[in-house]
Amino acid sequence: MAGGKVATGVEGMTQQGPPRWMDRLLRCSLPARDREAISGDLLEEYLEEQAPRLGRMRANLWYLRQSASFLSNRSFGGPPMKAALTWMSVFVVVAGVWLASMENILKHAGYGERTAIAACIAIQGLATLLVLFLDGRLAFRALVLVGAASLAIFGVTAIKRMLDAPHFEGFVLVISIALIVQSVLTFALMLRTRHRGTV
């Protein structure tokens, strides 16, 4: 085992260990119970094995991959409802970005307002992902719940308008249903779980 490099605290870690933001990302993706132990294990492995063997840049990539493995295990290996909400949030983000992009390419009348709505949809999806994995603070969760309620209202309104419209638009129906499902899942999961730092 390679040795010699010793981190002597937070400052030492930022000088010799992985970048501070990577360490924060890892720690945020870990359950509170194992935050110290697991981040310590990976820091030790980084300093004693990966960085001397691979160099800093590739060692940083290694560290990032390990952090991602915790995120994926916590999301897709966790309770089914959390996995469903994760997938749905990712879909909502992609849908929001796609809608905003299309509005800006086509530039039909009123596209500015619709772009803003699409951006809000994407932001709500992102905020839900943040609450799921990074920040469980009560105020932020409340904000996400308000956003989820707005999504549901928007989804129902969009379906109603589409049914009244002369022609059927499949993508509006799909995205609207996704918004409603996202909203229901957000309420079900966040009201069910107690505040524990992360959902």
Added chain:
Amino acid sequence: MAELLGTFEQATLLAVWKLAEEAYGRAILRGVQSALDRQVAAGAVYATLDRLEQKSLIVSRLEEGTPVRAGRMRRYYCLTAAGIKAVNESRAALEHIWQVAKWPLESKV
């Protein structure tokens, strides 16, 4: 017979057993990689350790961290009697299954 363990769970439990007093996260990760002869994501190993602990096949304790890990605590793992029994049963089950055939299997077609 209790629920049989998967290959990854067996590799993890055997790494904990082999490391004995030195069985903490990083050492177990390296032990599992060595046993399976491939790179393994840390998240998969810790998730397995968590699951095994919930099944009471291992127990863990926290101990002081070393300076190289910025003083962060180490979590040490230890097999319980139920853990040892589960590993033994898994091995026995595998051997029982293989009694009907000679390894390596040859095509009958």
